[in-house]
Amino acid sequence: xxxxxxxxxxxxxxxxxxxxxxxxxxxxxxxxxxxxxxxxxxxxxxxxxxxxxxxxxxxxxxxxxxxxxxxxxxxxxxxxxxxxxxxxxxxxxxxxxxxxxxxxxxxxxxxxxxxxxxxxxxxxxxxxxxxxxx
Amino acid sequence: xxxxxxxxxxxxxxxxxxxxxxxxxxxxxxxxxxxxxxxxxxxxxxxxxxxxxxxxxxxxxxxxxxxxxxxxxxxxxxxxxxxxxxxxxxxxxxxxxxxxxxxxxxxxxxxxxxxxxxxxxxxxxxxxx
Numbered sequence: 001x002x003x004x005x006x007x008x009x010x011x012x013x014x015x016x017x018x019x020x021x022x023x024x025x026x027x028x029x030x031x032x033x034x035x036x037x038x039x040x041x042x043x044x045x046x047x048x049x050x051x052x053x054x055x056x057x058x059x060x061x062x063x064x065x066x067x068x069x070x071x072x073x074x075x076x077x078x079x080x081x082x083x084x085x086x087x088x089x090x091x092x093x094x095x096x097x098x099x100x101x102x103x104x105x106x107x108x109x110x111x112x113x114x115x116x117x118x119x120x121x122x123x124x125x126x127x128x129x130x131x132x133x134x
Numbered sequence: 135x136x137x138x139x140x141x142x143x144x145x146x147x148x149x150x151x152x153x154x155x156x157x158x159x160x161x162x163x164x165x166x167x168x169x170x171x172x173x174x175x176x177x178x179x180x181x182x183x184x185x186x187x188x189x190x191x192x193x194x195x196x197x198x199x200x201x202x203x204x205x206x207x208x209x210x211x212x213x214x215x216x217x218x219x220x221x222x223x224x225x226x227x228x229x230x231x232x233x234x235x236x237x238x239x240x241x242x243x244x245x246x247x248x249x250x251x252x253x254x255x256x257x258x259x260x261x262x263x
Contacts, residue, residue, distance in 0.1 A: 014157045014158050014159055015157055017157065017158065018155050018156075018157045021155060021189055022155070025188075025189075035220045036219075036220045036223050036224070038220070039188065039189060039218075039220040039221060039223070039224045040223075040224050040227065042188075042189050043189055043190070043191050043224045043228060046189060046191040046193075047191055047192060047228075050158070050191070050193060094229060104192040104228055104229045104230060105192060107229065108192060108227075108228035108229050108230070109228075111227050111228065111229070112224065112227055112228060
C-alpha cells in the first residue's frame with residue numbers, strides 16, 4: 001500500500017471542524033468516492049474533529065490518500081495532547097458521553113469507517129485513525 | 135462567517151432554510167433564536183429545510199431533535215424537510231434516527247403537513263398584517 005499524498009490541518013477552534021469537513025470532502029471527491037461514501041467519511045471526520053477540539057484541547061488532522069493496487073482510499077488521523085481517555089472500552093460504548101453530547105462520536109465514526117483505530121491513555125492524549133476505501 | 139440563520143414568518147408558520155455548513159455555535163444560536171421567535175410570534179408550525187446540507191453529524195442532529203422537542207413544548211409543530219438520501223443513510227449508520235421528528239420529502243409536502251396539523255380555531259395570524 002502506498003501513500004499518494006499527505007496534508008494536514010490544525011484543529012483549534014469550532015471553525016476548524018467546518019474546515020475539516022470541507023478538506024475531507026475535497027479529498028473524497030478527488031478520489032471519486034460515491035456520494036454516500038463521501039458523506040459517511042465527512043460525517044465521521046466531523047465527529048472526530050469535534051472530539052479533538054472540544055475534548056482534546058485542539059490538535060492536528062492528517063489526511064492521506066492511499067493507493068493499494070487499483071484500490072483508492074483515504075486515511076484520516078486525529079491527534080491531540082489532551083487529557084486522554086481513561087477507559088477506552090467504556091468510551092467505545094454507544095451513548096457513553098463525557099458530557100454534553102449524545103455519545104455517538106466515537107462509536108458512530110467507527111461504524112462509518114472501514115477501518116478504525118484508537119490509542120489513548122490518561123495524560124497522553126488521543127490518536128484516532130480511520131480509513132475509508134472507495 | 136455568517137453568524138445567524140434567518141427565521142422567516144409566513145402566516146402562522148416559521149420557515150428556516152439552512153444554507154451554510156454550520157459551525158456548532160451557529161447551530162446553538164439558531165436553536166435559541168427559534169425558541170424566542172415561537173414565543174414572540176405564537177407560531178403554530180415550524181418548517182426546517184435542510185435540503186442544501188450535505189452533512190448532518192451528531193451535533194447538528196441533536197440540534198434538530200432539540201428544536202423539534204422545544205417547539206412541541208411551546209405548542210408548535212416541527213417538520214424537517216429535504217434531507218438528502220446520503221445524509222439519511224449516514225445518520226442511521228451513525229445511530230441517530232431522530233425519533234419524534236416529523237419529516238417530509240420537500241418543503242411543499244412539509245407545508246401541507248403543517249396545514250393538516252393545525253386545528254381550525256379561527257385564529258389566523260396571517261390576517262393580522
